Every structure is written in C-alpha cells, then in structure tokens.
Amino acid sequence: MIVKPERALISVSKKEGVAEFAKELAARGVEIISTGGTAKLLKESGIKITEIGEFTGFPEMLDGRVKTLHPRVHGGILNVRDDAEHQKTMKEHGLKNIDIVAVNLYPFEETVCKAGVSLDEIIENIDIGGPSMVRSAAKNHKFVTIIVDGADYKRVIAEMDASGGTSLETRRDLARKAYGHTALYDSIIAGFFNNLLGVKFPDEYTLPARKKQGMRYGENPHQDSAFYVQPLIKEAGVSTGVQLHGKELSFNNIVDINAAAEIIKDFCGEPVITIIKHTNPCGTATGATLLEAYGRALECDPVSAFGGIVGANREVDKATAEKLAELFLEVIVAPSFSKEAKEILEQKKNLRLIEIGDLSGARDNELDVKKVTGGVLLQDRDLHSFDDIAALPSPSKRKPTEGELKAMAFAWKVAKHVKSNAIIYANEYQSIGVGAGQMSRVDSAKIAAFKAKKPLEGCVMASDAFFPFRDSVDQAAEQGITAIISPGGSIRDEEVIQAADEHGIAMIFTGIRHFKH
Missing domain, CATH: 3.40.50.1380 (Methylglyoxal synthase-like domain)
Structure with missing residues (x-):
C-alpha cells in the first residue's frame, strides 16, 4: 500500500x-x-x-x-x-x-x-x-x-x-x-x-550495541556474522581500533585481535610482543626494544606463529616492521605504526594493520558477557594483577630467587590469557612452552614441554589453577623447572608442596585463579 x-x-x-x-x-x-x-x-x-x-x-x-x-x-x-x-x-x-x-x-x-x-x-x-x-x-x-x-x-x-x-x-x-x-x-x-x-547485576539487563561492520562469515563459512560495538566504551581495544590497511576482518580475526590487545595491556612497563593463534598466546616476550621482544616471542613456537596475529604494546617501528614482514601474518595490532613501518607492511596487500591508540588509559567498567543457549552469563572482567609478587606467600622450603620472581611475574601474566587448563614455562623475558585447553593439568604440562623449542632447564612454571595432584610438579621437575607459581588451594596442597621440596623447587601461592573457558 x-x-x-x-x-x-x-x-x-x-x-x-x-x-x-x-x-x-x-x-x-x-x-x-x-x-x-x-x-x-x-x-x-x-x-x-x-x-x-x-x-x-x-x-x-x-x-x-x-x-x-x-x-x-x-x-x-x-x-x-x-x-x-x-x-x-x-x-x-x-x-x-x-x-x-x-x-x-x-x-x-x-x-x-x-x-x-x-x-x-x-x-x-x-x-x-x-x-x-x-x-x-x-x-x-x-x-x-x-x-x-x-x-x-x-x-x-x-x-x-x-x-x-x-x-x-x-x-x-x-x-x-x-x-x-x-x-x-x-x-x-x-x-x-x-x-x-553501583548496581552491577540489575534484575533486567540490556546490552546496547551498534553494528560496526558485517562479516563475510562467522567462525565457519556456513555461519553468518556481524560485529557490534558498545556505546560509551573508551578503552583501547578491538572495538575502538581503526583498520589502517588490509582486507576485511573476519569473525575469528576480531576474537584474536581482542585476545592480543588484552595481553599487551597487561605489560605496560617494557616493550612486549604477543603472537596469538586461536585466542591463545603461542609466544609472548619482552625486550629492550620491540624488535628484540618479537624475536623472543617467535622463538617460543615459530610453527604456530605462521598465519597468526601479532600484538605490540609500542609503536611498530621500521626495524620491527621489516622483521614482521618476513612471516605470513593475518593481523598486526599496536597503539600506532610509524610512517616507515606502514610503508613496509602495506606492501602486503592482505595484511590487516589495526591501530588501537594509547594503552595507558583506564580500563572501562564493563562486564564480561558470555552467551549460552537461551541466556547470558555476566561477570567482572578478569583484570587482577599483583603489584609486588615477592610479597606473596612461599610455602616451599627453598624461596625463589630474584630472577625466578621476575620470571614468575612474567609467566603469571601470560597464564591469565591462556585457555584453561593452562601451563606456561617461561624465563624472565619470554614464554618457552605453552600448554592450553587440556582436560587434565598434567597433560597441559606435558604439552607445554613438548612445544618448547628451547631448553627448559632453569625456567619457571605458571599454572592458572591449583594442582589437584603432585603429578604436574613431578613433570615440571623432569624438565628442569626451578620455580612454580600457582593459586594453591587444593586439598592436596601439602602433597604438592612436598613434591616441590623433594625436587628443590621454589613455590609461590597467589590465592587467585585465572580460569579462562
């Protein structure tokens, strides 16, 4: 009509x-x-x-x-x-x-x-x-x-x-x-x-969001998809970022970009690079320069890094861009890119460059939302961090050295972003082995050792949750791990501590769990 x-x-x-x-x-x-x-x-x-x-x-x-x-x-x-x-x-x-x-x-x-x-x-x-x-x-x-x-x-x-x-x-x-x-x-x-x-969980909840862009498809080609962003969000990240170059982003790209952005925001004091594959950091490292950090991150798992997403917490400079250009990558996300870096990276027509701006701003006070069939789950974002890891309780006979404390602080930050069950082997500057998403913690420990491309002797272990048995500690000792950081809180903590003491391993209990389902 x-x-x-x-x-x-x-x-x-x-x-x-x-x-x-x-x-x-x-x-x-x-x-x-x-x-x-x-x-x-x-x-x-x-x-x-x-x-x-x-x-x-x-x-x-x-x-x-x-x-x-x-x-x-x-x-x-x-x-x-x-x-x-x-x-x-x-x-x-x-x-x-x-x-x-x-x-x-x-x-x-x-x-x-x-x-x-x-x-x-x-x-x-x-x-x-x-x-x-x-x-x-x-x-x-x-x-x-x-x-x-x-x-x-x-x-x-x-x-x-x-x-x-x-x-x-x-x-x-x-x-x-x-x-x-x-x-x-x-x-x-x-x-x-x-x-x-201050009402965190109202009786009736609505999630405001505007469509930012359509997707070619969702997680898989048979699934339709679109990307929506929430109003009033100011925090640097995938929702506020600007695509400078490259082909259209995919659903999985956006999920991985978010994973990269959340990791690099946890490392503000020094240059850091993380390489993401299927939302897990297959390599994360710090360095005196971004270039040094990238070299160390790539060492962790160069095979998985192929086709991955790189996150940097500093402006990508010419030297780093030249190195990044040597590897096939899907996306690079960073606060900014120098003019020379853009010229180098834009020669790869499909490589997406995402600029997310200053990472030092405050985190937005929003809830983490997980969708289930017919409903949603709301929770606080996991933004927990420790100012002084040396102040945490150490139940083992041997106490961690200064170097081990630094390595454990690094590994603990990375473990928060790895799918549980999560095990990280690391030194002071880089992850060496990553075990992610396994049904048993000891399997994650074994996979992390299997994935390691560098010797684990003298490295530390981080576990996102407590050890239900001593087997993961024994596994770590076989690899030469000298210190372990975990939440503690198992009914078998005494058994776990005893295992650490038998192997001369220093241990820290954080009292905080970082499950990531």
Whole structure:
C-alpha cells in the first residue's frame, strides 16, 4: 500500500542533511511542522514551516520539556486512517494527519561523554517527547513513515518520486529500525543509572550495541556474522581500533585481535610482543626494544606463529616492521605504526594493520558477557594483577630467587590469557612452552614441554589453577623447572608442596585463579 504524505513533523538533534530533506519534501507539497533548533535551522534555510506551538495551539513549556506531548501530535500520528471511528474522532477535534515523522533523540550518549558534565545536564538530555513520537509512528507504520536515521532521507525521497509515496515494505523496515533506535537509547540510559547507583547485576539487563561492520562469515563459512560495538566504551581495544590497511576482518580475526590487545595491556612497563593463534598466546616476550621482544616471542613456537596475529604494546617501528614482514601474518595490532613501518607492511596487500591508540588509559567498567543457549552469563572482567609478587606467600622450603620472581611475574601474566587448563614455562623475558585447553593439568604440562623449542632447564612454571595432584610438579621437575607459581588451594596442597621440596623447587601461592573457558 502506497501512502502519499501530506504532512511531516521534523525534529532532530543530528541535523546533517535535514534542511535538504525538508526542502525536498516541501517541493513535493508536503507541509512541514517543526520544533526548537530544527525549526530555527529550517527557517534560516528558507523553508516554510509550521511551528509546533502553532500546530497544537499550545506553547512549548517547562524549558521545552513539554512541546510534542499533545493529542494533536499523537492523534495525528496514531489514528488508523481506514477506521471510521478514528476518523470521526479526528474530525470532531479538528485533528490533522502527520504522515512522516523524522525524529532522532536528544544527545544523551554524547552528553555523558563530555568532560566535567553535571548530573543535571545529563538528566536534561534524556529525551521524552522524541521516543514517544518515534514509537507512535513505528506502531502506526501501516500509514506513517518514521525516520530516525538521516541516511534514510534520500531513500524516502527516491521512493516518493518513483511511486508517489512510501510503500508498506519501506515503512515496516523503517519501523524496525526505529524500535532498535529507541531500545538502544533506553538501554544506554539504563546502563548509566546502573553505574551511577553501583548496581552491577540489575534484575533486567540490556546490552546496547551498534553494528560496526558485517562479516563475510562467522567462525565457519556456513555461519553468518556481524560485529557490534558498545556505546560509551573508551578503552583501547578491538572495538575502538581503526583498520589502517588490509582486507576485511573476519569473525575469528576480531576474537584474536581482542585476545592480543588484552595481553599487551597487561605489560605496560617494557616493550612486549604477543603472537596469538586461536585466542591463545603461542609466544609472548619482552625486550629492550620491540624488535628484540618479537624475536623472543617467535622463538617460543615459530610453527604456530605462521598465519597468526601479532600484538605490540609500542609503536611498530621500521626495524620491527621489516622483521614482521618476513612471516605470513593475518593481523598486526599496536597503539600506532610509524610512517616507515606502514610503508613496509602495506606492501602486503592482505595484511590487516589495526591501530588501537594509547594503552595507558583506564580500563572501562564493563562486564564480561558470555552467551549460552537461551541466556547470558555476566561477570567482572578478569583484570587482577599483583603489584609486588615477592610479597606473596612461599610455602616451599627453598624461596625463589630474584630472577625466578621476575620470571614468575612474567609467566603469571601470560597464564591469565591462556585457555584453561593452562601451563606456561617461561624465563624472565619470554614464554618457552605453552600448554592450553587440556582436560587434565598434567597433560597441559606435558604439552607445554613438548612445544618448547628451547631448553627448559632453569625456567619457571605458571599454572592458572591449583594442582589437584603432585603429578604436574613431578613433570615440571623432569624438565628442569626451578620455580612454580600457582593459586594453591587444593586439598592436596601439602602433597604438592612436598613434591616441590623433594625436587628443590621454589613455590609461590597467589590465592587467585585465572580460569579462562
């Protein structure tokens, strides 16, 4: 069913393109009603309009809080055009149809992000009349065209020129978009109040997100996919990063980029490189320079590094870029890339370069969300770290040396990012062997030793959770491991400690577990 519009109500906070749209409507005989700043802009653009107070016969009041909340507005939008009783009521009260509603909402999200903004200003930017009109128009989309996105102005004009009005198919699609718009808006407001009042797990939870890009496919080619980002997130990472070069990102790329970004943010004091494969760090290392760190990271598992994703916590320079270019990589993610580095790496047309900006900023106060069939699980992000690892309890007879403490601090940071059951063998500067995602901890210990390309003699072990038996300690001792860091807390801790003492291994208990499922 084609509806030819006779009257449009236009009131927008995002004003790009709105004057042009109103001119196009007016040129096609559509009467324009408008409010506030939009009305001022349209008049200054030479467009004849009817101000909202003139249309309703009632002035804007209460500092603009009440202007469109009026029967002449909502009656004009909501009446069912082919319902005789509705039309009788419209005639009795002298109401006129409103056929197009072009409305987007007060800039609540932008206001919250302003430096030094007051709570009063934030509250004033909660829109009331706008969402009411949007929802009214969307509900009555059988007859009314609702536009919440300026990108749809040209679509509506083109359809009017082609058919004389808008089709039901278009109006229904725009209604779908409108309900998503108001739902996102309300979910951002709800999240603000939850944060304001310290409510971590509200009775009703909504996750606001905007589509950033479509994916060619999901984890596998038969799965459709898209990438959404959350409003108000400022923390450097995959959601705020900018792609500088390379082919389109895949679903798995984004998951791995996130894994890389989270690791490098845990190493702020010195240059670090991590190489990610299937979300696990197959090599992580520090160095005096980024180039040195990359060399060490690659040593850990050069086979798995092929086709991997590299994360760096410093600007990628020319020397590092030249070395990175020697290996086939999917993505490089870093705070920035020097001009020379970009010139080198951009010679690989498919290599994605992701710039995520300054890593020293505060972490965002968001929850970790895991999807299960029919539901979601919410939890705090695992951002735990130790300021002074030497202050942790050491239950073994032999206490760790300064070098072992440094190596354990490094290994513990890496273990947090490895899928459990996780075992890391490392020295002070690099991971040497990684055992990830096994059903038994001793298997992870064996795999970490099998994967090691350098001798393990004198290295340390990190375990993301306690040892249920002494077998992993015995396995570590066979490899020449001299110190172990783990949470402790097993009913067999005494047996585990005894094993460490038998082998002369120094041990630290953190009291913190880092399961990563």
